[in-house]
Amino acid sequence: TQLLEQSPQFLSIQEGENLTVYCNSSSVFSSLQWYRQEPGEGPVLLVTVVTGGEVKKLKRLTFQFGDARKDSSLHITAAQPGDTGLYLCAATRLSGSARQLTFGSGTQLTVLP
Amino acid sequence: NAGVTQTPKFQVLKTGQSMTLQCAQDMNHNSMYWYRQDPGMGLRLIYYSASEGTTDKGEVPNGYNVSRLNKREFSLRLESAAPSQTSVYFCASSWRGSMNTEAFFGQGTRLTVV
Numbered sequence: 001t002q003l004l005e006q007s008p009q010f011l012s013i014q015e016g017e018n019l020t021v022y023c024n025s026s027s028v029f030s031s032l033q034w035y036r037q038e039p040g041e042g043p044v045l046l047v048t049v050v051t052g053g054e055v056k057k058l059k060r061l062t063f064q065f066g067d068a069r070k071d072s073s074l075h076i077t078a079a080q081p082g083d084t085g086l087y088l089c090a091a092t093r094l095s096g097s098a099r100q101l102t103f104g105s106g107t108q109l110t111v112l113p
Numbered sequence: 114n115a116g117v118t119q120t121p122k123f124q125v126l127k128t129g130q131s132m133t134l135q136c137a138q139d140m141n142h143n144s145m146y147w148y149r150q151d152p153g154m155g156l157r158l159i160y161y162s163a164s165e166g167t168t169d170k171g172e173v174p175n176g177y178n179v180s181r182l183n184k185r186e187f188s189l190r191l192e193s194a195a196p197s198q199t200s201v202y203f204c205a206s207s208w209r210g211s212m213n214t215e216a217f218f219g220q221g222t223r224l225t226v227v
Contacts, residue, residue: 009153033215042117042203042218043156088155090216099163100171101146101207101216105155 003027004089004104012110016078021107023089024071030092032072034063037086037106079111115139119204119219126194126226134189134222136204143209145187146171146216147179149200156203162187163209194226 005024013019023032031050035043047056049065049072056063060083062075076083089104120135138145143164148156148171158171160179168179176198178190187206191198202222208214 006155035216040220042205042220043216044218045215048215092214099144099209100158100161100169101205102158102172103148103156105153 003093003102004091006087006089006104006107008107009105010108010110012112013079015080015111015113017111018075018077019079019109020073020075021087021109022071022073023104025091026070027091027093028069030069032065032069033090034072034074035088035090035103037088038084043086043088043103076109079109081111081113084109084111117204117206117217117219119202119222121222122220124222124224126191126224128195128226130194131190131192132194133191134202134204134224135186136188136219137186138204138206138217139185140206140217141184142206142217143184144207144214145181146205146207147177147187147189148203148205149173149198150203150221151200159189159202194224196226198224199226200224 033048034046037043047063052069053067054065060077064073086106088106092099117138146161147159162168162181165184180188204219205216207216
């Protein structure tokens with residue numbers, strides 16, 4: 001069982017459509033991150049959300065952290081082919097005195113022109 | 114800016130062979146990580162090092178060993194490769210000081226074990 005469950009696993013939409021992807025957990029986190037990964041590359045950080053209920057906007061991307069800090073969503077408005085990629089949520093949890101950065105299974109987004 | 118550099122980028126091994134994946138970062142980060150990525154599984158943590166001189170197991174450590182050679186370098190060793198270790202391996206680094214710290218990734222090593 002993964003600590004972070006992402007849905008949907010795959011999403012294929014037409015250019016101009018809106019979409020939302022979700023990241024859920026039964027655990028409470030002090031913060032949660034969203035990364036985007038393109039083919040042949042490592043993930044790159046998009047945003048970190050810290051406060052329960054927080055909403056952050058990055059151009060056409062809107063990120064929300066749930067009030068209980070157990071879940072998060074990413075909404076893309078008017079998707080473009082350049083948004084195609086693997087979207088990963090991640091959270092840091094303490095393991096003893098060390099911090100583990102754990103990722104969800106990802107949502108593979110394809111935006112068709 | 115080099116960031117996180119992984120070598121090699123591609124590797125094919127025969128079952129039972131050994132190899133070491135190299136990772137170096139030039140950002141003066143304390144923490145370093147090794148992940149493997151398989152289709153539909155996201156990134157799974159193999160080992161991590163919170164600081165120079167310390168290493169800890171992640172979710173899937175079996176079949177791997179690591180060495181934090183110094184603050185810059187963190188290597189991953191496969192002693193006896195198995196087909197189940199066919200995967201893309203990513204090294205990452207981050208500041209230790211904050212729970213919100215950004216992780217920076219290398220470009221990955223695509224490993225095939227036949």
